[in-house]
Amino acid sequence: MASFQEILYKVKLQKIVGDTSVQLLSVETDSRKVKPGTCFIAVKGTVTDSHQYIGTAIENGAIAIVCEDIPKILNEDVHYAVVSDSAEAAAIMAHNFYGRITEKIALIGVTGTNGKTTVATLLFKLFTALGNKCGLISTVQNVIGEEILPSTHTTPDPVSLNALISKMYSLGCTHIFMEVSSHAIHQHRIDGLQFKGGIFTNITHDHLDYHKTFDEYIRVKKSFFDALPSSAFAISNADDKRGSIMLQNTKARKYMYSLKTLADFRAKIIEDSLLGLELMIDDVEVHFRLIGTFNAYNILAVYAAAMCMGEEKAKVLQILSNTTGAEGRFEYIVSPNEKVVGIVDYAHTPDALLNVLATIKNLRKGEQNIITVVGCGGDRDKTKRPEMAEVACEYSDKIIFTSDNPRSEDPQEIIKEMEKGVPIVARKKCLSITDRKEAIKTAVSLSKKEDIILVAGKGHEKYQETKGVKKHFDDKEVLAEMFHLMEK
């Protein structure tokens, strides 16, 4: 419980109608969740403008309303605050309502196109092993110490996010590691939070359906670092073309990491094999269980953050060397007779697919074929469809295009858009099979001794979403089933 006035702290107000001393029992941005005593914040979303639900919210018991446009007829028993940006106000108010927890703990945000889940998960595992109770907010799952909670978004809406952070604090967490998606930055989901550190992984094409241009996507990512306070640290990837731009205007302490150039934190790859990575980090040679050059970047970003947080180098490297990555990222399944290797990976952008396939190609010995099963999500960035198909063709010996959460779109149309990226010479090695299970089955049936099958795009996901319905689907499960069925 908090007063209207208390939760309006730091909100840019235009006008108040009513009494701000009124006590509120909750804050909500969804009229359907409003209960008696709630403050309802009306937001202009991408689909609907919830100013139209103010009446419903009041019927459901809202006693305070925050809005950009004040209703023509006011309810005498309700108190109103008019703000210029209610999405921003919602996040600041949720932070206030839940006790401004991020001022009391170490909150670290990870942003970038690829690698967020991996870096945040490694940080969570590292700091837990260092003896802290930690929270993790990620695409795969949210975790409080040992308790696992399901995740619906990479970065939740501000009310759920602050409620979760508050729960983590009340259960004893001292550190929280969270992914910060570009949607979340743009929609102000993280406004009001006080970060102790921010980490940038990389930026390549994705989400252009939402941000429209690559420049706008870069601008949005950069605004996360622009908003960090001077007490925070900001860590960026010097090998990414936009790595230094990201930190250009931040007030935070700046650090860069690199595998290629001079930087505050440097690593060199000594060996990169299916057994893991051998890295020289700060003059120490260490073996890690994660695979692929892209993971050398993720490990280095985690190491840099740990150093910025004052941890002991030897201890950090010792723990990291024995740590595994996040679920559904470069996960191995070996067929029962050990003839074929299956890899399930969450690569759902052209860059991620390129990195994963380049890693596999690098690591294969001799004559093995690489068979790739891949699709692209519906109602998401369409520009990545032909690009992902082109990458798949460049690095694979056989490619099966299939469905990956078609959502409201026609799966065959998505595949047709992918096929536009197939070079003429590669056509004969491509197949299109809409049903993902059939596609995986076909990949297994086409495989020969020692071949490598990559099933890309869904990683940890446990569903396939078609026309608004989510049906259980698990790439790892299906791949294992097919291996058994075909006795490969």
Ligand SMILES: CC(=O)N[C@H]1[C@@H](OP(=O)(O)OP(=O)(O)OC[C@H]2O[C@@H](n3ccc(=O)[nH]c3=O)[C@H](O)[C@@H]2O)O[C@H](CO)[C@@H](O)[C@@H]1O[C@H](C)C(=O)N[C@@H](C)C(=O)N[C@H](CCC(=O)O)C(=O)O
């Ligand atoms: C495009 C997008 O990002 N949409 C997100 C956005 O919804 P929106 O603003 O469009 O909401 P809206 O449907 O227009 O509704 C506006 C407001 O009306 C309210 N409402 C609506 C109906 C009603 O009866 N009453 C009511 O009050 C809603 O609660 C909302 O506050 O804000 C909602 C609450 O925060 C999110 O749940 C929703 O995520 C949708 C479901 C989604 O799929 N988002 C994806 C694209 C996303 O956010 N992905 C990123 C990861 C991307 C990455 O991989 O990097 C993520 O962070 O998960």
Ligand SMILES: Nc1ncnc2c1ncn2[C@@H]1O[C@H](COP(=O)(O)OP(=O)(O)OP(=O)(O)O)[C@@H](O)[C@H]1O
């Ligand atoms: N540093 C990296 N650079 C490029 N590709 C990477 C990197 N780390 C992981 N990947 C690839 O991207 C995929 C997604 O990785 P991860 O889940 O860690 O990223 P993410 O940024 O959290 O993705 P999302 O935006 O969907 O939450 C991995 O399965 C792998 O294929």
Ligand SMILES: N[C@H](CCC[C@H](N)C(=O)O)C(=O)O
């Ligand atoms: N966080 C990503 C996930 C994409 C994963 C892929 N399986 C899909 O459904 O498109 C997004 O919202 O774009």
Ligand SMILES: [Mg+2]
């Ligand atoms: Mg993620």
